[in-house]
C-alpha cells in the first residue's frame with residue numbers, strides 16, 4: 514500500500530533507477546516475486562509529495578544553470594522492504610551491520626532520497642571515485658580541493674538540495690538528503 518500523500522516519481526518525468534527492482538535485487542537475492550509478496554509490483558519509486566515538489570524544483574534549477582539532471586537511486590523504503598533486504602543479505606552472509614541507519618530508518622518516511630547527478634540524457638556525472646579513492650570517498654568532506662571535479666559536482670548538488678530545505682543524513686553519504694524534522698515509523702525487526 515502506497516501511503517497517502519505519496520507520489521510516484523516516474524509520473525513526473527524524474528529519472529529513476531530502482532535498485533531493488535533492477536540488478537541490485539539480484540545481487541542481494543531479491544526476486545520480483547519476493548517484492549510482489551510485500552506489495553511492490555513494479556519499478557515505481559515513491560516519495561512524499563512535498564519531496565517530489567522540491568525535486569522538481571531542483572531539477573529545473575540544475576538544468577537551467579548547468580544542463581545537468583538528477584537520477585534518483587533510492588526513495589521510500591517501506592519497513593517490509595527493509596526487512597526483506599536484511600533477511601536476504603543475512604541468507605547470503607552479506608554485510609548488514611552498518612549498512613543502514615537502523616535507529617532512524619530515514620527512507621521509511623518517504624522524506625529521504627538518494628540522488629546523484631547526470632548530464633541531460635542520463636550520462637552519469639560521478640560524485641566520487643570509489644576505485645581510486647576508496648570507500649571514504651562516499652562521505653562528505655572527503656574531497657576538499659576546490660579544483661577537484663568531485664568537489665565541484667558535490668558542491669552544486671548539495672547546495673541545490675540544502676537550498677530546498679534538505680539536510681544530510683547521519684551517515685553523511687554524499688548522495689543522501691532528507692527533510693528536516695522527519696518522524697520515522699518505529700522499526701521492528
Ligand SMILES: [Zn+2]
Nearest residue numbers: 587626627689
Ligand atoms: Zn539514503
